[in-house]
Amino acid sequence: MRHKQIYLIMTICIALAGIAAFLFHDQTATAKQGYASPVIPLEWKEVLEHDRFSDQPTILLKDRRYSAAECPSFITEEEDVMLSAEALRTCMKTLSFSDGNGLFTLLRGTVSITFNLETDEVDNGISVYTEAGAVREIGGTYYVSASAFCQELGYSFSYDVATHEVTLIEKRSSFLPSAFSFVEIGRLPEVLNQGSFGTCWAFAPLSAAESSLLPETKTVFSRDHLVLTNSFGAYYEGGNRQAALSYLLSWTGPVEDESDIYGDGETNENLSAAYHVQGAWLMNEPSVADIKEAVYLYGGVEASIYLCMADETALSDTFRYYNEEAYAYCYFGTRSVNHDILIVGWDDSFSRKNFKNNSNIRGNGAFLCLNSWGDSFGNDGLFWVSYYDTGLAQNAMCFTSVEAADNYDHIYQTDLCGLTADVGYNDETAWFANVYTASGHEWLEAAGFYTLGEDSEYEIYLVHNFEEEGDFAERTFLKRGVIDHPGYTTVELDKPVLLSKNETYAIVVRLTTPGIAYPVGAEQRTGDVQNVNIKDGEGYISSNGKRFRRTEETLSCNVCLKAYTSDAE
Secondary structure, three states: OOOHHHHHHHHHHHHHHHHHHHOOOOOOOOOOOOOOOOOHHHHHHHHHHHOOOOOOEEEOOOOEOOOOOOOOOOEOOOOOEEEEHHHHHHHHEEEEOOOOOOEEEEEEEEEEEEEEOOOEEEEOOOOOEEOOOEEEEOEEEEEHHHEEEEHHHHHHEEEEEEOEEEEEEEEEOOOOEEEEEHHHHHOOOOEOOOOOOOOHHHHHHHHHHHHHHHOOOOOEEOHHHHHHHOOOOOOOEOHHHHHHHHHHHHOOOOEEEHHOOOOOOOOOOOOOOEEEEEEEEEEEOOOOHHHHHHHHHHOOOEEEOOOOOOOHHHHHHHHHEOOOOOOOOOOOOOOOEEEEEEEEEEEEOHHHHHOHHHHHHHOEEEEEEEEOOOEEEEEEEEOEEEEOOOOOOOOOEEEEEEEOOOOOOOEOOOOOOOOOEEEOOOEEEEEEEEEEOOOEEEEEEEEEEEEOOOOOOEEEEEEEOOOOHHHHHOOOEEEEEEOOOEEEEEEEEEEEEEOOOOOOOEEEEEEEEOOOOOOOEEEOOOOOOOOOOOOOOOEEEEOOOOOOOOOOOOOOEEEEEEEEEEOOH
């Protein structure tokens, strides 16, 4: 037997030697310096570079590590770091956008750089030069060469080949210019008129979503659909930003305006969302800098002010605080906010003398705002609101992620009214979970939840084949990270997880939010929100990740924790 094995091995070796001789018998061995790279078509080369490392580089900035999912990037054959538009925004506070005609622009502070993807020309406002491969568009995502433009954007960078880690060092203290306007960059949404209805609460948030898609995509969303199909039951005579937010996060909308015309009192509840809102920054008493950052990086900021508009007394009151000649408004007092607007820019040098009764205004500066009273109001629908307006800085909202409607195939949720309460254990840390059943063979790709403060640390786990509370001990770790701002965030998993058809599974989150004693977002019936259904969910909460309690039974609420999947079949 042993001799047969030896004979077989020798036969294989001889055969291999013969094949090698056949392939190379007509070649003469020579030596030359260097080597010739194989010729690869450009489109394939870009794909290969994009997938060069299975673990794409992480980004280190001020001792904070951003994963590849948070800040996508890749390394070229020349070991140049190509940063995605999302990485530029998240890590480097740089605004980027395309005009759809081959021009791609970066904005940071006073720096403006425009790239021509067809000619490789770069215009930095001082000179025009050629930089081949400085910007690449791959699969609808734009990537920018870090080595070529970090210096101009106020950063230095280094790349560690061994660890696949990019280190960015900021050299400039501020990324915000002293003046900025959506009018200048083509990001101003269409000026609309709410008419006689009390629907400013629907106009401002949808204008915010529209602005986040500009200038690449220009669209108008249906205010009527939001007014008539939101889960709060709000109608033409009033509503709030939470009704709008929950409508968008639940994928009830938005729908195109032409699908549901405004003001006719009729709607089609079977319409599908044209886009999926996946993230929002909820600002409680934001600073001027917070609002500027949100406008600059994400799009228009929905905010509320006190603005009288109902009767003759109110009308005179309005003009008591409004300078028609300068389109300037500032209210200084204790009245409650009553009108929603969209912040679309600012000017630090806008003189306080432009405002009536300016003795209470401590300095210059104003936000450029879009109203919903048509283009006959203000300067073609725009007006200025002082930084010192007492109502403006109470609450605000912007959308950090508005994606194509095919980003995921399914959304699993029980919180159609969204965040109406916060629960926990009088501690910064709490665990929470939701149980769902997969409708088919699906990839679990992301989870979404609210954070109620800044710098929230999270860990996400999954329990396969969930049956009872004891199964939480069998959870599998999926991802950890930090969320900078309060609001709603969709966290994309580093690797999708396969779910079987009809499999019952649990998404589990451990959340720590500094300074917040009740950090878990919940949907609970309140005085203003009566349409909450707690019979549709199976939510849990725990103080330590060991013993979990049903929230529907013990707290009369649903857990705000969504799951996003894509079909595996």
